[in-house]
Amino acid sequence: MSAVDYGREALDFIEGLEAYSRVPDAMGALEAAFGRFGFETIIVTGLPNPEQQFAQMVLAKRWPAEWFRLYTKNSYDRVDPVVRMCRQSVNPFEWSEAPYDAQEEPGAAEVMNRATDFRMSRGFIVPIHGLTGYEAAVSLGGVYLDLNARSKPALHLMAMYGFDRIRRLLDPRPAPPALLTPREREVIAWASRGKSAWEIGEILRITQRTAEEHLASAARKLGAVNRTHAVALAIRSKIISP
Amino acid sequence: MIHAISAANRHLYEDVIEQHFCLRHEIFVEERKWETLRKPDGREIDSYDNEDTVYLLALEDRRVVGGHRLYPTTKPSMMSEVFPHLASVRGCPADPLVWEWSRYFVVRDRRDGVLNLQLMAAVQEFCLDQGIAQVSAIMETWWLPRFHEAGFVVTPLGLPALVEGAWTMAATIDIRKETVDALHDRVGTTTVVRQNGPRLDAVARANTCGLAAAQRKTA
Numbered sequence: 001m002s003a004v005d006y007g008r009e010a011l012d013f014i015e016g017l018e019a020y021s022r023v024p025d026a027m028g029a030l031e032a033a034f035g036r037f038g039f040e041t042i043i044v045t046g047l048p049n050p051e052q053q054f055a056q057m058v059l060a061k062r063w064p065a066e067w068f069r070l071y072t073k074n075s076y077d078r079v080d081p082v083v084r085m086c087r088q089s090v091n092p093f094e095w096s097e098a099p100y101d102a103q104e105e106p107g108a109a110e111v112m113n114r115a116t117d118f119r120m121s122r123g124f125i126v127p128i129h130g131l132t133g134y135e136a137a138v139s140l141g142g143v144y145l146d147l148n149a150r151s152k153p154a155l156h157l158m159a160m161y162g163f164d165r166i167r168r169l170l171d172p173r174p175a176p177p178a179l180l181t182p183r184e185r186e187v188i189a190w191a192s193r194g195k196s197a198w199e200i201g202e203i204l205r206i207t208q209r210t211a212e213e214h215l216a217s218a219a220r221k222l223g224a225v226n227r228t229h230a231v232a233l234a235i236r237s238k239i240i241s242p
Numbered sequence: 243m244i245h246a247i248s249a250a251n252r253h254l255y256e257d258v259i260e261q262h263f264c265l266r267h268e269i270f271v272e273e274r275k276w277e278t279l280r281k282p283d284g285r286e287i288d289s290y291d292n293e294d295t296v297y298l299l300a301l302e303d304r305r306v307v308g309g310h311r312l313y314p315t316t317k318p319s320m321m322s323e324v325f326p327h328l329a330s331v332r333g334c335p336a337d338p339l340v341w342e343w344s345r346y347f348v349v350r351d352r353r354d355g356v357l358n359l360q361l362m363a364a365v366q367e368f369c370l371d372q373g374i375a376q377v378s379a380i381m382e383t384w385w386l387p388r389f390h391e392a393g394f395v396v397t398p399l400g401l402p403a404l405v406e407g408a409w410t411m412a413a414t415i416d417i418r419k420e421t422v423d424a425l426h427d428r429v430g431t432t433t434v435v436r437q438n439g440p441r442l443d444a445v446a447r448a449n450t451c452g453l454a455a456a457q458r459k460t461a
Contacts, residue, residue, distance in 0.1 A: 007331040007401045014398065090384035091409055128387045131358055136387075153401040156383060156409065164390040179354045221354060 003150050010154035014161040023169050027060050030162045034140050037151055040119050041067075041141040044166050046134065047087060048077060049182075050189050051241050059136075060166050067118040071111075079107030086127045086137050087182070092156045094147065095123035095139075119143050124152070126159035133182045138163050180239060184218035187211055189240045192231040243436045244309070244364035247297040248447075251439030255299075262299055262306045263287055269347045276406060290320055290344065294451055296444060298364045298435065300357060308348040308357050310365065312341040312444075315378060316452030320344055321412055325380050328412035329399035335378050335414060338448035341369065343377035343415070360434050362392045363425035367435045369417040372444040376414045383409040393421045 001009070013033045020026040030042055041064070046057035054077040061068065070076070077083050081100035085093065095115075100108035115121070120141035128136035138159035147155075180188070183204075190200045201211040219230035222237075234240045247255045266286035270276045279286050290313045299309035313319060315335050319342040322334040343365055348357050365377060381389075383402040390396065395416040402411040426432055 003401070004330065010401060011331050011398055090382075127384075129384060131388045131391050134391070153403060153409070156402055157386075157398055157411070160383070160386050160390075164387065167390075179356055181354070217354075 001150070006150050006154040010158050013158055017161055017165045020165065021169070023060055023166060026162070026165050026169060027062060030158075031062050033158060034155070037140075037147065037155060038145040039124075039140040039142040041123075043139050044136075044163055045139075046136045047083060049185060049240070051192075057136075059163075059170055064118045067115070067120070070114065074111075076107075076111040076114075079105065080111045081105070081108045082123070082125055082139065083137075086125055086139075087135055089127055090129060092124060092126040092152065092159070095125065095141070115141065122147070124155055126156055126163075128160065128163055132179050133185060135182055136163065180218050180221060180234075181214075184214050184221070185234075185239060187214040188218050188231060188234045191215060191227055192235065192240055244298050244300045244360060244434050246368050246435055246437045246442070247299060248295070248442040248444075249293045250442040251437070254439050258299060258301065258304065258306060259297065260285070261304075262297065262309060263291075265306055265349065266345060266347060269349075270345070273350075278406075288320075289323075290342070294447060296341075296368075296442065298361070298368055300352075300361060300364075306349075307352045308361055310343060310346040310361060312343055312365070312369075312374075312377065314338065314444075314448035314451050315340045315342055316448045316455060318455075319378070321378055321380055325405070325410075325412060327400070328380060328403060328405075328410065331401070332397075332399040334399070334412070335376070336452075337375075338445050338452055339373070339375040340414065341374050341377050341444070341448070343379045356429065358388075359392065359425060359429050362389070362394070363422065363429055363434045366394075366417055366422040366425060367433065370419060370422055371435070372442075374417055374444060376416055378412070378414050380405075380410060380412055383411045386411070386413075389415065393424045395421070 017026065017029065020029055034042060041062055043061040043063055044059045046059065048054050048057045054075070055072045081098040082095050085098040102109040121143050122145050123139060123141040124147055125137050125139040130136070186204060187200050190203060195203065197211045197215060198208045201208040204211065215227055215230070219227060222230050222233040245255065247259065252259065263285035267281060267284045270286055271280045279288065281287065294314055294317060296312040297309060298311070300307045316338050319334070321329060321342060322336065326334055346361065348361070369377060386396060395418060397414045399412040399414065402409045
């Protein structure tokens with residue numbers, strides 16, 4: 001297909017999405033459209049905070065049941081290099097572009113290898129970054145893919161509109177009420193588990209000073225007088241779970 | 243408050259406009275590295291900054307903390323002159339009721355979300371009040387979900403392409419009362435835009451620009 005054909009097809013697909021009023025129908029449309037590029041699996045999901053379960057973040061999926069069972073049972077989202085890169089990237093990328101050290105990170109190697117057993121040997125992921133720190137993604141997998149410089153921009157746009165349609169069908173408001181950045185929510189979540197700024201720095205691979213700055217700005221935004229108060233307010237406004 | 247500044251009331255805001263040109267240089271050139279916009283005097287001004295531009299600037303006292311601008315598509319626009327390839331499927335709009343929306347920025351210490359919602363509310367509120375039906379935009383694609391989250395109805399005009407290393411797309415955004423109302427609800431006010439001084443009629447102005455362009459063509 002030429003670039004113009006990819007463009008027309010993608011824009012027609014996007015226009016057609018509004019017609020679906022149920023999630024299964026919209027997912028069916030996504031499955032058919034991405035299927036034409038060779039994709040066999042789709043997941044539309046939020047990315048979990050340290051205190052959230054991956055399974056609760058999933059908005060919709062077409063995944064082999066056994067793979068989903070394995071992925072959640074082993075908490076693969078904590079070690080998946082694709083998830084890690086997704087948080088840091090605003091650009092879509094192929095799964096194979098997510099770096100990891102096979103020696104140092106056996107978990108990362110395991111999740112990538114096991115995925116191939118479920119016809120997910122290659123993939124493409126489109127990160128979603130919301131206004132108030134909401135992080136999500138549409139991730140597509142398969143074996144024989146039409147994945148190239150011309151098809152990727154089409155997939156990019158189709159995935160973002162697919163995400164939005166599913167999101168609106170499920171719930172018009174995905175964003176948490178407070179306006180904390182993902183990092184601020186992360187440091188508050190760890191602080192609520194009694195971690196010191198130094199420990200949080202070690203966990204998140206940032207300096208103690210940076211961790212303290214995130215804590216201070218989170219406290220300021222929440223209108224808290226100190227760290228303990230910030231944690232209490234964050235729990236009360238359901239930014240983190242107790 | 244977000245102030246609407248145009249040729250009609252610019253005399254009340256000369257200091258603010260100057261400050262905003264410098265901020266744009268700081269943000270778009272120094273921070274985001276759009277080197278083609280670099281200017282020796284540190285003021286980022288391009289061909290779409292003129293007597294037909296409308297600036298929507300967020301002021302705290304007299305300090306500019308964020309903003310964006312609108313430009314009639316009845317004149318040659320950034321989309322039609324610089325990025326027409328991004329609108330290759332649906333084409334570039336040229337219509338008095340469609341204004342090009344660009345140079346969206348927020349100063350570093352105000353990027354925590356509230357101001358973003360106010361700025362998004364501002365473009366919708368201002369355009370609704372002026373009878374503008376849509377804004378067109380060249381935008382970084384990663385912003386699309388953020389606009390979606392703000393309730394914007396965004397129609398792509400073509401596929402994204404890399405521009406200075408960032409995936410960028412052309413789109414139109416509908417001006418809708420529901421979108422304005424939902425945003426006002428979220429920011430907790432009934433109005434965010436302030437228009438001091440003589441009132442502008444944006445659509446009439448765009449029509450005049452269109453007429454001038456048509457006359458140039460026939461001449």
